[in-house]
Amino acid sequence: MSSSALARIAIPVEPSRPETTAFAADVVAGLTVTPKRLPPKYFYDQAGSELFERITTLPEYYPTRCELDILHAHAKDIAALIPDGAALIEFGSGASTKTRIVLRAAKLAAYVPVDISAEFLDVQVNTLKREFPEVAMLPVAADFSQTFALPVAAQSMPRTGFFPGSTIGNLEPHEAAAFLRQAGRILGPRASFIVGVDLIKDEKVLHAAYNDRQGVTAQFNRNLLTRINRELGAKFNLASFEHHAFYNRERSRIEMHLASLKRQRVTVCGERLEFRAGETIHTENSYKYSIESFGAIARGAGWTPVAVWTDKDNYFSVQVLTRADDSRTGDRT
Ligand code: SAH
Ligand code: AVI
Numbered sequence: 001m002s003s004s005a006l007a008r009i010a011i012p013v014e015p016s017r018p019e020t021t022a023f024a025a026d027v028v029a030g031l032t033v034t035p036k037r038l039p040p041k042y043f044y045d046q047a048g049s050e051l052f053e054r055i056t057t058l059p060e061y062y063p064t065r066c067e068l069d070i071l072h073a074h075a076k077d078i079a080a081l082i083p084d085g086a087a088l089i090e091f092g093s094g095a096s097t098k099t100r101i102v103l104r105a106a107k108l109a110a111y112v113p114v115d116i117s118a119e120f121l122d123v124q125v126n127t128l129k130r131e132f133p134e135v136a137m138l139p140v141a142a143d144f145s146q147t148f149a150l151p152v153a154a155q156s157m158p159r160t161g162f163f164p165g166s167t168i169g170n171l172e173p174h175e176a177a178a179f180l181r182q183a184g185r186i187l188g189p190r191a192s193f194i195v196g197v198d199l200i201k202d203e204k205v206l207h208a209a210y211n212d213r214q215g216v217t218a219q220f221n222r223n224l225l226t227r228i229n230r231e232l233g234a235k236f237n238l239a240s241f242e243h244h245a246f247y248n249r250e251r252s253r254i255e256m257h258l259a260s261l262k263r264q265r266v267t268v269c270g271e272r273l274e275f276r277a278g279e280t281i282h283t284e285n286s287y288k289y290s291i292e293s294f295g296a297i298a299r300g301a302g303w304t305p306v307a308v309w310t311d312k313d314n315y316f317s318v319q320v321l322t323r324a325d326d327s328r329t330g331d332r333t
Contacts, residue, residue: 024232024269031273031281038224040170040256040284041116041143045227049120051220053095058216060208063166064097066316067196070309071101071164074318077307079105081192081320087112087154089187091144091179092167096124098196102162103132110136112154116143145171145179150186159186161193166316169198169253169287173297176287180301184323193303193321200288201315203247210245210254210286218243221256221283234268244280252293256284291317299324 030038056064084107093113115121118141125139142148221243225236244257257280295305303321
């Protein structure tokens with residue numbers, strides 16, 4: 001957005017917080033273009049993080065179950081990749097459920113959970129400190145797609161990266177490549193990076209995972225409007241927006257949208273926004289990869305895939321990457 005457009009935006013409810021100003025700018029920028037869109041990172045306020053945790057327990061949401069199975073099956077392999085005394089840097093750590101498998105299997109000196117959902121992160125870290133008193137907990141509340149500083153204590157330790165959940169699938173492929181490059185700089189030479197990547201599969205399975213019968217995914221999607229109402233003083237009527245999620249086969253991605261059920265006008269930060277009946281706000285993409293297509297992105301970003309593990313149904317993969325300047329041969333099971 002241009003600086004004059006930024007200056008036009010009015011009334012963030014808490015104008016002194018830089019995060020609120022950035023949120024306001026991104027919301028206005030995304031809702032004044034056609035088609036309307038919002039960045040998925042804004043799903044994750046406290047309520048959004050809690051809703052995501054409920055999603056992970058839904059019968060239809062296979063990714064968490066599959067990835068937990070893979071991590072349990074390969075806990076020893078993962079531990080063998082991690083040098084003693086290393087720091088585990090996790091991007092988008094959420095409730096750190098999967099991380100506990102790694103924390104139990106490896107001899108880590110420090111855990112650096114990086115997450116944009118600051119309040120939720122704080123609560124998780126307090127619990128983790130009690131569970132793993134021998135591991136230094138060094139949380140970073142930050143947007144991992146921007147430059148951020150590693151805690152000083154972790155800078156002198158060997159570092160291993162962890163990015164489970166297929167959160168990488170919520171980035172556009174070119175953003176995923178840029179992210180992997182930046183992660184390479186953060187993790188340093190000779191680092192390993194363990195990345196969860198959701199795989200292309202039967203479309204019915206994909207559709208069900210994002211259209212659960214209890215409507216939790218719909219609540220997660222609509223929570224974005226609740227957050228805009230609360231933090232930016234808007235008055236979206238949640239009942240007049242419907243959750244839409246479908247698989248876009250050509251682009252190998254689930255798309256989530258909020259569809260306006262009628263013609264309506266909503267004012268956000270002083271901008272009068274018009275919605276046609278049926279017009280949508282595109283809120284998230286969740287890209288699904290083949291092992292080869294993800295491998296190509298990783299290679300292009302300076303990493304070498306050295307191991308790929310999948311669950312019994314081949315729904316989900318955990319991929320081990322090493323810096324391309326430190327490639328070694330590995331298994332592909
Ligand atoms: N790793 C967990 C959580 C995945 S949900 C799991 O596998 O279950 C995605 C997580 O990434 C959320 O906790 C969210 O707050 C965080 N996140 C999303 N976009 C982010 C960004 N740009 N920067 C930092 N954290 C982000
Ligand atoms: C965090 N991320 C990988 C989830 C996904 O599956 O794309 C977010 C999510 N969106 C809807 N349900 C879950």
